[in-house]
Amino acid sequence: MTTQTNASTQQTGNAAQNNAGQATTAPGTAGQKKPAATHSLGTAEGHDGRGRTTVADGVVAKIAGIAIQEIDGVHALGGGAARAIGNLRERVGQKDLTQGVSVEVGQTQVAVDVTLVVEYPHPLQQVADNARDAVYSAVEDLVGMEVTEVNITITDIHVPSEDNDDEADDAGHEPRVA
Numbered sequence: 001m002t003t004q005t006n007a008s009t010q011q012t013g014n015a016a017q018n019n020a021g022q023a024t025t026a027p028g029t030a031g032q033k034k035p036a037a038t039h040s041l042g043t044a045e046g047h048d049g050r051g052r053t054t055v056a057d058g059v060v061a062k063i064a065g066i067a068i069q070e071i072d073g074v075h076a077l078g079g080g081a082a083r084a085i086g087n088l089r090e091r092v093g094q095k096d097l098t099q100g101v102s103v104e105v106g107q108t109q110v111a112v113d114v115t116l117v118v119e120y121p122h123p124l125q126q127v128a129d130n131a132r133d134a135v136y137s138a139v140e141d142l143v144g145m146e147v148t149e150v151n152i153t154i155t156d157i158h159v160p161s162e163d164n165d166d167e168a169d170d171a172g173h174e175p176r177v178a
Contacts, residue, residue, distance in 0.1 A: 055143055057105045061098040064112050064150075067138035068101070068131045073122030075158035077101060079115050109146045110139055117156040128152040 068074055077100030100115040112135050118127045132150045139147050 057103050060103045060105055061101045063138050063142050064135045065097040065101045067134040071130045073119050073127035074116055075119045076117040079155050109148045111148050112150045115153045115155055117158050118154055120157050120159045
């Protein structure tokens with residue numbers, strides 16, 4: 001009897017596996033599986049069958065960078081070294097719109113990391129939330145891919161008087177000694 005019990009247990013197990021395999025098949029299509037859903041913008045075939053569209057990481061980063069620069073309270077993108085190199089590029093006439101933005105682009109999803117400097121006295125959390133919303137909107141609307149997360153790192157606060165203090169020290173003060 002133990003042999004029959006084991007055999008019936010194996011049959012039950014095999015039936016469960018077969019039922020699990022049949023759960024993905026449509027009625028009337030015995031043994032055929034449904035095709036996996038694909039996103040028309042990744043590396044999948046286009047919706048009309050005429051070819052595929054691939055979006056490069058740099059394009060997504062540039063769109064995110066442009067969206068963030070339009071947010072009130074954002075002074076600059078990137079950390080100290082990136083901003084220094086960015087200042088040199090701007091003097092030469094080139095502006096890096098991807099500075100401070102890194103992205104991971106998958107087949108249908110995008111993850112974005114942003115490093116920025118906020119102008120004083122803007123509330124940090126509000127600026128971060130506005131920047132996050134701008135990235136979500138821009139990437140989802142323009143690229144057509146789902147944004148899974150936008151991580152914001154605030155590395156510095158820009159105080160507007162810092163720029164003016166350097167010039168004022170040189171021009172407006174009398175020497176202390178004669």
